[in-house]
Amino acid sequence: MDFFERQDQARGRTTLLVVYFVLTVLCIIAALYVVSVLIFTKSLSRPASEFQWWQPTIFFWVSVVTVSVIGIASLIKIQALSGGGGVVAESLGGRKIEPFTQDPSHRRLLNVVEEMAIASGTPVPEVYVLPEQSINAFAAGFSPHDAAVAVTQGCLDNLSRDELQGVIAHEFSHILNGDMRLNIRLMGVIFGILVLAVIGGGILRSLRFVSLSGNRRNSKDGGGGGGFIIAILALAVSLYLIGSIGVFFGRLIQSAVSRQREFLADAAAVQFTRNPGGLSGALKRIGGIGLGSRLESPHAQEAAHLFFASGIRSYLGGIFATHPPLDERIRAIEPDWDGRLFNSPYAWPDSALTPPKLPPHIKPSPITPKATASPLEMVFAVGTLSASALEQATATRRSLEEEFGLALRGPLEARSLIYALVLDADETRRSQQLGYLQTEAGDEVAQTVRELYPRIVRRDRADYLPMIELALPALSQMEKSFSERFLHRLNRLVEMDGKVTVFEFVVTRLVRRHLTLRNTPKAPPSTYIWSASVLAAPFSQLLSAVIYLSTQNPAEAERFFTEAARTSPVFKDHLKLVPAAQLNFAGLDQSLDQLARGAYGLRKQVLTVCAHAISADGKTSTDEAELFRAIAVSLDCPMPPPA
Structure with missing residues (x-):
């Protein structure tokens, strides 16, 4: 499965998340309806013979209020997180590392992140450190441009550079696989589900104050206030308990979305670094130190699915765990693992506390020109x-x-x-x-x-x-x-x-x-353009600009354009060569912005057709290679530098 298929699959997982969310809301509505019917009947002191389970008016209002509260809470949370991964990191107590920091451990972390970004062709994400002594990390954001990578202080204090690199490679796998968008939306969903428990707890705290303010006297005077308070108390307890049911379903959703992706990210990290010992070493240190990977942040529950390893304690059994067991993850990397864990921090040598010097065989200048891969590669x-x-x-x-x-x-x-x-x-x-x-x-x-x-x-x-x-x-x-x-x-x-x-x-x-x-950070559109005809005009502008980099001969340009367009099964009948006199860089800017709204399957075809156009004359100029990478970045398709 390539990058583009993974992005569309991530969109499919978002659809599955919506299904889980709807089912959870229906279960909550059913539970609240039963409680409301019982409370309403009891408060009116109706005889048992008049009791009816089905009361449409109550069901209507319970449904409206529940959907409104959960939906609004989820939307507010998602909107609050629209600022990107940095907002998520700060909500968990993270402190941003400035690019010019001279702190040795921070500098080491930035170096590892920068190397991963250059190698993968993504913008360098913001980097945060969480004030937690456990070992954990996460990547968050709606796109590579607003992504943030965060690690705990425990990572910096306990892990070697290879182990830290393994953890960061794991998080970059989530960035490249499109997991981040789903994770932020899931945070909003979990918050909406948990909000009933928050409301119930708030009412209970308020009633404790009210009960001390004379409500007993009101009930003795026959004003009915005591019965009303009892009904509200029962509703608050019910909201809290039903909110706890929401916690159950929230953990179930997090488990369903997260567990298998962690195995895939582990495998990708080993492939990226070609060093199984780095990632497995980090997992062994998590298992060996007392704090493990647990976080103390009050927001850890709603963000549990983000983390490198389980950030919260699971009381509901392994089936509801957000991450696979550590021993399973380690054995997937090291099948012959002897079961031993690392129960002490990595001892950094004194030389590691200063920025690494350039190896003797690498000189700043003169620079040997790097190899150039073909556009299709x-x-x-x-x-x-x-x-x-x-x-x-x-x-x-x-x-x-x-x-x-x-x-x-x-x-x-x-x-x-x-x-x-x-x-x-x-x-x-x-x-x-x-x-x-x-x-x-x-x-x-x-x-x-x-x-x-x-x-x-x-x-x-x-x-x-x-x-x-x-x-x-x-x-x-x-x-x-x-x-x-x-x-x-x-x-x-x-x-x-x-x-x-x-x-x-x-x-x-x-x-x-x-x-x-x-x-101006904001969430990407929930729907993409899937029609080739809608994107035909901006794509024609882009492809024509690429063609004219290869040739200024009108007949040759027409031939190159036609041959390149034929390689796309969906665009080939919609594209038309634009005369060179009608092209300019401002128009090219607008065309790239429009194409970035296309589905990832269409973006793949845009890049493939442009690759054929660049290769039409049998050579790739430096201008063509740089423009091609700029096109990929503009389409949020991280393109590694040619190796």
Whole structure:
């Protein structure tokens, strides 16, 4: 099963979640109806001969109130989480790690996350640390652009780098498999189901206060207040108990959605790192230390399905556990495991407390050009993370960090790095751009850009996109208004020479899209466009732009376009070559935004057809390769760098 099928399967799991949710609500309505009939009949002191189980009016109001309370609570929770994975991490007590941190354990964690992101072709997620001494982690978000990875302090204190890498690889598997969207929606569903227990408990606490305020006197005076209070008390107890039934069903839903995915994520993590001992070692330490993986956060219950290992104690038996037993997970990785656990923290050597030095065989410059995979091979690699890609990403990150250091971490320096990437090769035009920056952004920015430019042009072009990926977290620290000024200056630099190159478009597209999604986070649409005819116009614009990178000959362009379009069974009858004179980068921007609303099956065909178009002339230029990766990122299809 490839990345695109996994995304559509994740959508199918969302449908299953809705079914579970509806069944749970029906069970709660039935329980509340029975209680309401009994309370209503008792409060009116009706004789047994007049008792009737079926009372449509009561059933109607119980249904309306229950559906409204649970539905509204779920929607409010999902809306509250629409800010992305960072909101989830903060709700569990997480503290965000800043990109420029000098804390050795935080720096080590960031390095591991950055390497995974570069190797998988995803934006570097926000990274959080939970103030828990147990060993656990999770990934959350609606898309890779608003994703967050969080680990407990216990991970940093107890795990070796290989073990930490195994845990992070497990979480990246959830990011690549589309599990995060389902997990956030499940948090909203669980909260809605649990809200009845919360309401019941709140009423009970209120009644305890009311009972001390004279209600006994009211009942003695014959005002009927005592009977009313008794009825409310009975309702509150019932809500609390029925809410507990909701807890039961919530755990059942979490178990049904989560358990099998953990085995799959474990297998993927081993495949990513090519190091079974890393992941199994982390699991052994969880089993060996006293705190295990349990979390103390009051929100751990509703987020139990997110975690790397079980974050809550299960009192209902293994069938309701959100995660498989540790010994089963370890034996799935190490069939010959002897049953021994690690009951002490990993002892970090003193040398590990400082950032790792670049190995002697890797030099910052000159850089050997990296191999280029064919576009079709890159399509097949979407959503994957290989051990070779991870090794290359580790070497790339270390090389870039040694060469640029703070320029990848500090907000001012990261802005300067992006500015430097779009400076013109012509010295006269470059001087004009630097003069503009000095006037608009200040002397410090202009000087930093001036110093960075010669170091950047020494690098291989294949390193430029990883540079951008590493700089994005620092850029994300800017406030929205400052971010808008930064993007305006970036566009002005690009437009100063009167033309926009493909690389300049790629840089501005990637940076602007990431910052826009971070500044205005929202849940992705619950429904995608499944009709090829609806997406035909924007796809024609995109495919035509790709074709004209290969050839300017009209007859050859028409032939390349027709041959590429034929490779798509659903788009081939809807596409039409757009004349070059009608194409521009602004239109290409809009086309990519529209195509990003398509179902993942259609996005796969968009990438496949574009791959055939790029390969039509038998070669792939650097501009074509960079544009192709920008297209994939725009469609939320993480494309690893060519290995």
